[in-house]
Amino acid sequence: MFGNPWIHKRMMQEGLRMTQTRMIILDVLSKRPEHHFSAEEIFIIAHRINPTIGFATVYRTLDLLTRLGVIQKFDFGDGKARYELMMGNKISHHHHLVCTGCGKIIDYTDFTDEEKELMERTEKALSEKYKFKIKNHIIQFYGLCNDCNVERR
Amino acid sequence: MFGNPWIHKRMMQEGLRMTQTRMIILDVLSKRPEHHFSAEEIFIIAHRINPTIGFATVYRTLDLLTRLGVIQKFDFGDGKARYELMMGNKISHHHHLVCTGCGKIIDYTDFTDEEKELMERTEKALSEKYKFKIKNHIIQFYGLCNDCNVERR
DNA sequence: TCCTTATTGATAATAATTCTCATTATCATT
DNA sequence: AATGATAATGAGAATTATTATCAATAAGGA
Ligand SMILES: [Mn+2]
Ligand SMILES: [Mn+2]
Ligand SMILES: [Zn+2]
Ligand SMILES: [Zn+2]
Secondary structure, X not given: OOOOHHXXXXXXXXXXXXXXXXXXXXXXXXXXXXXXXXXXXXXXXXHHHOOOOOHHHHHHHHHHHHHHOOEEEEEOOOOOEEEEEOOXXXXXXXXXXXXXXXXXXXXXXXXXXXXXXXXXXXXXXXXXXXXXXXXXXXXXXXXXXXXXXXXXX | OOOOHHHXXXXXXXXXXXXXXXXXXXXXXXHOOOOOEEHHHHHHHHHHHOOOOOHHHHHHHHHHHHHHOOEEEXXXXXXXXXXXXXXXXXXXXXXXXXXXXXXXXXXXXXXXXXXXXXXXXXXXXXXXXXXXXXXXXXXXXXXXXXXXXXXXX
């Protein structure tokens, strides 16, 4: 069962409770840290583990974890929200290429040091200029994957 | 009435028709190039100009214009899609700060030359590495605006 | 003007997400 | 370990943004 002390502590601080359902949902997410889960996918798997879990609770939990910064919520344009664990041990922070032809999502993490450094500088500059406390960011490139680009001739 | 020759030509090429309704919707968007329109907002204004315009057509047109790259579609997390003209004469391409407290959206265009150049290099590198034809991109920073950050103490 | 067909408006249908409320489970305290 | 305040849950109804359907209309090439 999922037992991340950082998350647990964080919840306690906020007066929240670490319930079975929340642990199961975190478990589901942590088993495939590279996957872009829809709420329904999470519900189906969690429900298989514990059939008493309801759909509404999955939504509530995903919303909570997003607010806590434990997971990140994405919109890839297919009409449903997608979720990913933010602290996936290996994958860590990354961005996405979104194919508008077939919906394929490509993760990419290969930042150069230069890129990382520039992002940090940009964030700092924006924070100061707009008095805006930045918590996280999303970068998505839209276009056509190789398959979709080829078949278009 | 909106008469952008580039858009008109582009549509003709694709066998599309430049209709009254499409011109009115483009008009609405071009009148406030800095605004983040919801479909409903556009419908209301367009409908005031020509009460025969229907809601479904607004959605269809927004979808079409997005596919053509004339407008850009955004998700700022409030449950409805937002649209902006891409070729706003002055504003041009820009990114967003999204306040998760009150939903306020701040545009920012102030890229350094370094940033612009790096984005281009990154796009090129990604295109080659992943054989992915990039059409556009979205960058959003999430966090708290000044008002929301202050009142949190 | 005529003809082909892309487009439209009205409306029903769909589907993701949120709300309601009675019941249950968590956890600090005893 | 038992208690109690209340955060959390599940079931299902409700909401709401977006799509699909289909007969009627209008764009634009000839
Ligand atoms: Mn990812
Ligand atoms: Mn904007
Ligand atoms: Zn594709
Ligand atoms: Zn705010």
